[in-house]
Amino acid sequence: MTDLAELYRVDNYIDTFALGHYARVMEADDLRTRQSIAFKLLRPEHIAGDGEIRWEFRAFANEADLLLKLDADPHIVKLTDCGYVDAVGESPTQGDAVSYGRDVMSFIRDMTGYAENGWRPYLGLEHLPRTHNLFYLMRPDRAGMRSRLPTEEGIALALQFSETLRRAHKMGIVYLDHKLEHVYWDGLVLRIIDFNSSRQLEGSLRENARHLQMDIHNLCVGILYSIFTGLSPQKSSLRPQPGSVNDVEARYQDVTTLDFGVEPTLSTALQALLQRGAAMQIETIEEFIAGLQQVATLHGWDFPNHYTNPASRDARTQLRAALSQLRQGEEAMRSARDLLREAAIQDGISEDVEAELRRLLKAVNEMLNLRPIP
Numbered sequence: 001m002t003d004l005a006e007l008y009r010v011d012n013y014i015d016t017f018a019l020g021h022y023a024r025v026m027e028a029d030d031l032r033t034r035q036s037i038a039f040k041l042l043r044p045e046h047i048a049g050d051g052e053i054r055w056e057f058r059a060f061a062n063e064a065d066l067l068l069k070l071d072a073d074p075h076i077v078k079l080t081d082c083g084y085v086d087a088v089g090e091s092p093t094q095g096d097a098v099s100y101g102r103d104v105m106s107f108i109r110d111m112t113g114y115a116e117n118g119w120r121p122y123l124g125l126e127h128l129p130r131t132h133n134l135f136y137l138m139r140p141d142r143a144g145m146r147s148r149l150p151t152e153e154g155i156a157l158a159l160q161f162s163e164t165l166r167r168a169h170k171m172g173i174v175y176l177d178h179k180l181e182h183v184y185w186d187g188l189v190l191r192i193i194d195f196n197s198s199r200q201l202e203g204s205l206r207e208n209a210r211h212l213q214m215d216i217h218n219l220c221v222g223i224l225y226s227i228f229t230g231l232s233p234q235k236s237s238l239r240p241q242p243g244s245v246n247d248v249e250a251r252y253q254d255v256t257t258l259d260f261g262v263e264p265t266l267s268t269a270l271q272a273l274l275q276r277g278a279a280m281q282i283e284t285i286e287e288f289i290a291g292l293q294q295v296a297t298l299h300g301w302d303f304p305n306h307y308t309n310p311a312s313r314d315a316r317t318q319l320r321a322a323l324s325q326l327r328q329g330e331e332a333m334r335s336a337r338d339l340l341r342e343a344a345i346q347d348g349i350s351e352d353v354e355a356e357l358r359r360l361l362k363a364v365n366e367m368l369n370l371r372p373i374p
Contacts, residue, residue, distance in 0.1 A: 169285050300317075
């Protein structure tokens with residue numbers, strides 16, 4: 001046992017754009033490794049006074065177990081530590097703490113004793129930049145604005161997510177909690193967080209076919225529909241999705257058709273595939289991947305045993321180069337905006353200089369608001 005302050009320097013919240021149900025997440029410096037991590041801690045209101053272990057408490061053990069089982073997957077956030085703290089407040093900076101590192105088995109074994117004594121579980125996780133979170137990037141706080149990923153990037157994201165599900169399904173694991181808040185994307189590589197509501201199934205894959213099929217449904221409805229349209233599958237603007245265990249089970253049950261009227265130029269083949277997923281007409285993740293590959297060939301991708309039009313292949317090469325240039329341009333504009341902001345708040349500058357800086361700053365912000373990539 002040691003003091004939390006000897007293990008971590010806990011800093012600001014990093015989950016304010018999409019608050020979770022059962023935990024708060026803070027940026028923290030691991031004083032042992034000198035690395036920045038995401039410190040995920042059970043909310044104090046989920047500690048039962050009678051020592052009962054609520055599902056929110058058990059969710060930490062479930063998530064740690066699944067993260068370790070899926071540790072080799074390149075698209076899943078990495079677990080760095082797990083443990084318990086005896087501290088007051090939602091974001092404590094000190095208090096008694098026990099760290100298990102990545103010894104998840106011992107973390108789970110000792111859960112009952114720490115729960116009975118009122119301690120709270122925590123997870124140390126790889127810290128992913130907020131600016132890669134798709135819910136954050138889609139700017140749901142801006143009324144009347146809608147953004148979506150380019151189809152090229154959306155297909156790449158969908159293929160990567162599907163490969164993760166294929167690996168998980170082979171192990172009898174279903175993700176279930178599909179929503180933009182859990183998806184990080186930098187234009188090339190997908191990262192997925194939050195496995196607290198995911199499940200290790202018992203029995204054979206055949207016995208669990210319905211659960212596996214529901215995982216595909218939730219991917220199509222909860223993530224892919226939104227990244228290609230910028231809308232919630234509930235036919236509304238994007239908003240944080242509820243996250244209790246009952247909410248996860250029921251969130252998309254009533255969504256069996258998808259409205260693509262807002263994006264009429266979206267590939268009809270892609271629309272048809274996602275409609276099949278929403279209607280629970282795709283039985284396995286392998287079937288879904290095969291469908292994605294067929295759609296991708298229409299956009300110039302190459303896969304074995306699929307024909308790709310040479311002109312489409314060449315056009316895709318130019319498209320990818322253009323998207324790369326656009327992303328570099330957006331980064332340069334953000335850097336320029338930051339420089340203008342810093343200059344505009346300096347003391348002692350003349351009104352003439354300040355007026356010019358703010359004029360340019362306004363123009364840059366308008367351009368960034370209309371950018372083609374979230």
